[in-house]
Amino acid sequence: MIRSFLSKLPFGPWRERGPVVSVVRLSGAIGVASPLRPGLSLAAVAPLLERAFARRGQAAVALLVNSPGGSPVQSALIAKRIRDLAEEKKVPVLAFCEDVAASGGYWLACAADEIFADESSIVGSIGVVSASFGLHEFIERHGIERRVHTAGDKKVLLDPFAPEREDGVAHLKAIQAEIHESFKAMVRARRGAKLTGPEEELFSGAFWAGRRALEYGLIDGIGDARGTLRARFGEKVRFAVVQEHRPWWRRLPARSDTRSWAADFAGAALGAVEERALWARFGL
Numbered sequence: 272m273i274r275s276f277l278s279k280l281p282f283g284p285w286r287e288r289g290p291v292v293s294v295v296r297l298s299g300a301i302g303v304a305s306p307l308r309p310g311l312s313l314a315a316v317a318p319l320l321e322r323a324f325a326r327r328g329q330a331a332v333a334l335l336v337n338s339p340g341g342s343p344v345q346s347a348l349i350a351k352r353i354r355d356l357a358e359e360k361k362v363p364v365l366a367f368c369e370d371v372a373a374s375g376g377y378w379l380a381c382a383a384d385e386i387f388a389d390e391s392s393i394v395g396s397i398g399v400v401s402a403s404f405g406l407h408e409f410i411e412r413h414g415i416e417r418r419v420h421t422a423g424d425k426k427v428l429l430d431p432f433a434p435e436r437e438d439g440v441a442h443l444k445a446i447q448a449e450i451h452e453s454f455k456a457m458v459r460a461r462r463g464a465k466l467t468g469p470e471e472e473l474f475s476g477a478f479w480a481g482r483r484a485l486e487y488g489l490i491d492g493i494g495d496a497r498g499t500l501r502a503r504f505g506e507k508v509r510f511a512v513v514q515e516h517r518p519w520w521r522r523l524p525a526r527s528d529t530r531s532w533a534a535d536f537a538g539a540a541l542g543a544v545e546e547r548a549l550w551a552r553f554g555l
Contacts, residue, residue, distance in 0.1 A: 288507075288509070289504070289505055289506075289507025289508050289509050290329070290330035290504045290505065290507070290508050290509070291326060291328070291329045291330060291508070291509045291510075291511055292329060292330050292331045292332070292333050292500055292504065292508055292509070292510055292511070293322075293323035293324070293326050293329055293331075293332045293333070293511045293513055294323075294332075294333045294335060294496070294510050294511065294512045294513065295316070295319050295320060295323045295332065295333070295334055295335070295513050296335045296337075296512075296514070297311060297316065297334055297335065297336050297337070297338060297349070297376075297379050298311070298335070298336075298337040298338065298369075299311045299337075299338060300338065300339060300340070300341040301338055301340060301341030301342050301345045301346050301349075301375040301376070301379075302341045302342025302344070302345040302346075302375075310341075311338060311341070311345070311349070312342075312345045312348075312349075313345060313348040313349050313352060316349055316352075317352060318515075319513050319514065319515065320349075320352055320353060320356055321356070322513050323356075323511075323513045324356040324357070324359075324360045324362060325360075326511060329362060329511070330363075330504050330508065331362060331363045331364065331365055331500070331503075331504070332357070332362055332363075332364050332365075333364075333365050333366075333367060333496055333500060333510075334353070334364060334365070334366040334367065334379070334380070334382070334383055335367050335369060335496060336366050336367065336368050336369065336372045336376055336379050336380045337368075337369035337370050337371060337372070337376070338371060338372065338373075338375060338376030338379060339371050339373055339374065339375075339376060340373055340374025340375035340376050340377075340378075340396065341374075341375050342375065343375060343378070343399065343450050343453070343454065345375070346374075346375035346378040346379060347378065347453070347457070349379055349382070350378055350379055350381065350382035350457070351382075353379075353382035353383075354382055357382075357384075363384050363385075364382065364383040364384050364385075365383055365384065365385050365386075365387065365496075365499070365500070365503075366379070366380040366381075366382070366383030366385070366386045366387070367386075367387050367388070367494075367495065367496040367499070368380055368386065368387070368388035368389070368392040368394055368481075368490065369389070369392065370392065370393065371392070371393045371394075372386075372388065372392065372393070372394050373393050373394065373395055373396035373478050374396040374397070374398070374400075377394060377395060377396065377397065377458075377489070378454065378457060378458075380394075380490075381457060381458055381461040381462065382461070385491045385492070386489070386490040386491050387490060387491060387492045387493065387494045387495075387496075387499050388481040388484060388485075388490045388493065389481055389493065389494075389495065390480065390481040390482055390493055391480055391481060392480065392481045392484075393478050393479070393480065394478060394479055394480075394481065394484035394489050394490060395473075395477060395478035395479050395484060395487075395489055396476055396477070396478040397454055397455065397458055397473060397474050397475075397476065398451060398454075398474070398475065398476025399447040399450045399451045399454065399476075400447075400476070401443060401447065403429065403431050404431050405431060405434075405435060406431050406432050410432055417432050417433075425438070425439075425442070428442055428443075429443060451474070454474075455474050458473075458474075462488060462489070465488040465491070466487065466488040466489070467486065467487055467488040468486070468487030468488060468489075472487075473487060473489070481493055497510075
């Protein structure tokens, strides 16, 4: 009787403790990085994942995914690390899509055993894209002569300052097809019989809001992390948020050269433009 009374107190070693779920946020463009913008990469998130899965006796690991995609390589590496740790520690993984879990962002979500999203979340975009510019007419118009010397006639197949080459486009499309097949294989392996939409639609690069994504089997349910986890593990579930503790100024690279700092800021600005373009593909 006394123990029952003490367990209801909000303090002390005798209080009742609910199950624990480690929470890791995977937010931002994948692989879009500069010295001042580390981006979402395996190097950046591996320490957080290791800490999340290291907690003993936890009920699950929750991934909060908010990414428009980016590098397919980093997407695959992060997803593989999540699966490796989940299988090693025998811990279930639940992913929660926020604004966007598209392209590489959906690749990350597929590393989970179950995927949830909001009704307005953007999900899908299972495809591969490469974007550039054709600037050869611009430089000709302004009397700019570009000099490029190579060993190997295909070294500059996709040069934006030269007219587009058919063999260059064919080579790029062949690579994209290989990456697309890897992406599709990963989705099939992780979602399996849950996929109900037609493959020509699912793997077309299209994206959908939460309800349609649920109909197509891309996600398992509609819901937010707190409500879903409380319903799954009880009202007393506790959330252990895993995040980097270093203040922002300690993450800055050590530089003594002013020109190096200028280059870093220029790189950060270009990275911000690239990331903005990724988000804009989904109307955000």
